[in-house]
Amino acid sequence: ETGVTQTPRHLVMGMTNKKSLKCEQHLGHNAMYWYKQSAKKPLELMFVYNFKEQTENNSVPSRFSPECPNSSHLFLHLHTLQPEDSALYLCASSQAGGRELFFGEGSRLTVL
Amino acid sequence: AQSVTQLGSHVSVSEGALVLLRCNYSSSVPPYLFWYVQYPNQGLQLLLKYTSAATLVKGINGFEAEFKKSETSFHLTKPSAHMSDAAEYFCAVLTGTASKLTFGTGTRLQVTL
Numbered sequence: 053e054t055g056v057t058q059t060p061r062h063l064v065m066g067m068t069n070k071k072s073l074k075c076e077q078h079l080g081h082n083a084m085y086w087y088k089q090s091a092k093k094p095l096e097l098m099f100v101y102n103f104k105e106q107t108e109n110n111s112v113p114s115r116f117s118p119e120c121p122n123s124s125h126l127f128l129h130l131h132t133l134q135p136e137d138s139a140l141y142l143c144a145s146s147q148a149g150g151r152e153l154f155f156g157e158g159s160r161l162t163v164l
Numbered sequence: 165a166q167s168v169t170q171l172g173s174h175v176s177v178s179e180g181a182l183v184l185l186r187c188n189y190s191s192s193v194p195p196y197l198f199w200y201v202q203y204p205n206q207g208l209q210l211l212l213k214y215t216s217a218a219t220l221v222k223g224i225n226g227f228e229a230e231f232k233k234s235e236t237s238f239h240l241t242k243p244s245a246h247m248s249d250a251a252e253y254f255c256a257v258l259t260g261t262a263s264k265l266t267f268g269t270g271t272r273l274q275v276t277l
Contacts, residue, residue: 092269097263155207158205
């Protein structure tokens with residue numbers, strides 16, 4: 053139990069589907085992150101939220117749409133994805149301005 | 165700018181043997197350094213971190229790492245490998261807040277009987 057819970061753990065979707073990934077943290081943190089982990093590549097930071105406000109978007113395609121309704125919840129809405137978007141999506145949290153990330157167990161996404 | 169290089173994408177050791185996973189970093193300012201472990205089908209778990217205090221850092225599961233500024237290295241070691249150590253290990257460097265964490269490409273550790 054890491055204190056960061058991601059659902060679903062596995063998701064298969066077609067290119068025309070709309071789905072969402074959910075992340076919830078129980079650590080009292082106020083910064084949340086989405087990372088993409090693909091085979092043979094370093095972890096890629098996608099989005100950062102501090103106190104519910106998006107503070108970083110690392111040139112992520114608009115088919116990925118994040119939402120952070122409060123400091124404990126983070127969503128990643130997925131729409132018209134491509135097969136190359138298949139990856140493990142990791143959510144993490146930290147104290148705002150902190151230096152240590154706490155990761156969830158990830159959501160394995162397969163786009164057919 | 166900061167970067168981290170992990171030498172060897174795969175390392176195989178026998179159970180009971182020394183584990184050595186290499187990490188070199190590049191940073192224009194004194195860095196914070198981290199090692200994370202990822203077991204199959206799980207997220208990343210912090211093993212240990214260097215935050216400018218002691219240069220020899222002890223972590224969980226018997227792992228430790230030594231910060232060597234002159235060599236810009238932060239290699240991870242464990243005296244005696246256990247089968248349960250089989251996982252992927254990521255080195256990361258940080259020179260600001262957590263959003264500036266830069267990860268290496270990872271080293272997969274295999275432990276054989």
